[in-house]
Amino acid sequence: MQASIAYIRKELKDLYPDQEIEGLVRLIFSALRNYTPTDLLLKKNERLTPDEQLHLNEIVRRLKKHEPIQYILGETEFYSLPFQVTEDVLIPRPETEELVDWILKDLTIASPVILDVGTGSGCIPVSLKKFLPAAKVMGCDISEKALKVARANAGINQTEVAFFHLDILNPLLPATFPGLDILVSNPPYVTEKEKQLMQPNVLAHEPHSALFVPDEDPLVFYAALVRFGRQHLKKGGKLFWEINEAFGPACVHLLEENGFDNVQLKKDINGKNRMIAARYV
Template identity: 55%
Template sequence: MQSLIQYIEKELKGLYPAEEIRSFIRLIFEQVCELNYTQLLLSRDRILSQEKKEKMEEIVKRLKTFEPIQYILGETEFYGLQLKVNTAVLIPRPETEELVQWILQTNQLKSPVILDVGTGSGCIALALKKELPAAVLTAIDISETALENAKENAKTNRLDIQLLNGDILNWEGQRWEQYDVIVSNPPYVRTMEKETMQANVLDYEPELALFVSDSDPLVFYRRIGEFSWENLRKDGFLFFEINENLGMEMAELLSAQGFRNVEIKKDIRGKERMLCCQR
């Protein structure tokens, strides 16, 4: 195995930071050989089958095209959950874990009724259900393929949430619950910001879940705000993951819609990435 570790390091050197390469090695060996990091360290002299060597070589080949490791392996970890992911859903990110943590810290109810808008892989809804077993969780998405992914993740993690196909831009005329918490990580990257993004995001992650027009970048937030004003209980909370460059505009929008206690929070990297307000 030592020679394969050296092979991976050599092939990816200069393409990725050393720390990220070490993370790739751990993830690759975990999936292909079913070895955790400690077992890997203790098994460096172990000889692998040709089939496993070829699997690793194929993974490295795909990594050299900057395809995300999560899509290559078909899974990722989020808030202690193992989630399946595919190119129909965004890869769950650490800053979204921070959003989940903020919701848990803010919520004082044992069995809140929660709606996750644009659920994708189901990461937010499933993490909240894991931490709040008595909560009633509903998650919606416009993509049926994404909902299939979320359904699989709910089943694998034995978490009971309701999954609905729906377009939040056209929510009128349907019956909805009254919610204690509504949360969303909607598309918020402006088209003009594409040039600042990494190739592995642009080339592989779903545009439907990422981008909004330059002319109306707050379209999803405005519509979700309108929806939330009608469907949040009094004193209920609305949480968003936001574009770090549009925090002030977001605060002004939600205040104009009538929400109070608007608060923007920085993520672990110091970027204004989360917003909370109250009905």
């Protein structure tokens, strides 16, 4: 085990910060042998099997090409729950966990009706359903491949979430569609000009359709969500978004001029204006 860990550190030392390499070591051995950090210390003299060593070598090879470890392993953790991820969906991020946590702490309804728009891996609705078993939870996405991943994640976490195809820019829903208590979304919000600031592994592997918006219309999805919310939110229903920190004031203005009040702009753990909530009146 010590030799394998030394191999990982040596191969990655010029490509990743030391702290990140240690995190990758933990993730690799968790995937290979379900080892905890404590196991790595207690079982450091154990040897990998030839098959395990080949698997480790392949993981390292892909890491050297800056492929995200979550895609290599096909899994990640979100809000303490396991999720499958493929390159058809974004890798769930800590800021989105904060959005889920805000919703759970804000809710006063025992059995809310919730829709997540642009659900991707399904991390938001699956997590909400797991901790709100009485809720009716739905998720939609324009990508059928993403919906396949989301449905798999609902199954992995033993949750009933209704997933369906929807283009929020052209939403076609039956007249019987239920009124919503919560409309949540983490839509594309990175402008094209911000691409140059992003990590190469994100640009090379994560789906651009879930990340980027035109420079000339950065609020295109938020405007669509406002229109959708005005049509489908119950009076007093709430909207929760993850946002681009650069457009906090613009999102506040968009909501206030379209029939929403109690608009709250919230900072994430890094002090960035990353979340917003509002009530439909």
